[in-house]
Amino acid sequence: MKVLMLSSSRKGSEEYLEHARPFITEHIRDITDVLFIPYAGVTIGWDEYTQKVQMALPHLNIKSIHEFTDPIKAVQNANVIFVGGGNTFNLLHQLYRHKLTTEIQNQIKLGIPFVGWSAGSNICGASIRTTNDMPIVQPISFNALNLVPFQINPHYTDYQPPGYNGESRAQRIQEFCELNPNIPVIGIREGGALLLQDTSLVLVGELDGVIFKGKSQITIKPKQSLDGYLC
Template structure:
């Protein structure tokens, strides 16, 4: 496989402008890919045109040619014609529902495996894992399946934080992920903090950014993954 996949935890880091922190991560993938297709299906509370405008403005320093899939009469052909695929954040359930609705999931995986670069943040990073069972989002719509792209053979949890609010008695993020690993102890979960990303290039996988990640696997819970770690061994995680 010739996969090039950049899985960003978030579209913002702290109070920085929209997508600004992602530019150094994204730039290497645009050296030869200039014509990009944006998939805005995770954006539920805004129009797709508004979402596209925000992404075009945010990535303007890279001088890319970006169109959105809803602007094309044939979504499948639009994916084939693009030189790279961008999937934005929002609601993961709605995103996956629409990808199934238009029968695009297999095609995106096929194109990505053939070498077409994939960039996703938040929900767009969530769907790059085995399934969306570790998303943070509310299930506002029911997709036909929780099975996702599988660009990495484990679960991704973007926006990872185990912070809790004083006086709030709900479960922490780590406790929620523990529930997952109790049910599925063979599938690892990698929590990536805002401002960081996972980058897969062929058979290598690395943690990018200036914050550690956290690994959950079976009885091993919230194991810190140092900044800059080589995570290539996780690509052989049980499918």
């Protein structure tokens, strides 16, 4: 499998997908025709969302799945699949609604490259139960694509605003771990990504990541092998 799971579409004040462009280019190599899934977009129309991605990646030919009369065939014929960020619950709801989860899984298992960012990365895990998003819609299941057998938390941050009395990101993840002590959660900071290539998993980018499991919390470094978490 060839799966690039980006934490975010932006890093700091950079332009949309600017930091991700080298990762994406290396990942998909000479493929230029892209099937884009914009279902996480809620406050942005899917036509506008597709155009936004096209402008960020002008060397590619981006076509959205909503432009096809048969979404299943669109996935089956795709050379590469991109899934954008937004609301993870709406994304998964639409994937189930269009009966696409199994089709996407099958294509990726056949070796079709996949690129997701934010919500598009969140669905690569076992479930979406560690998303940062509000459940604005209820999918028929929280089970996701299960391309990796752990949970993902994109946009992970240790930052706690002064005077803020709500739970930190780490505390929220720890709540999940308290009830699911055997399931790891990997937090990816903005600008970073997880790269899955067959049986190899590494953290890419410049910043450390975090792995939560049970009551433990460990730091992971860029280019560190995470193959053990694929078991």
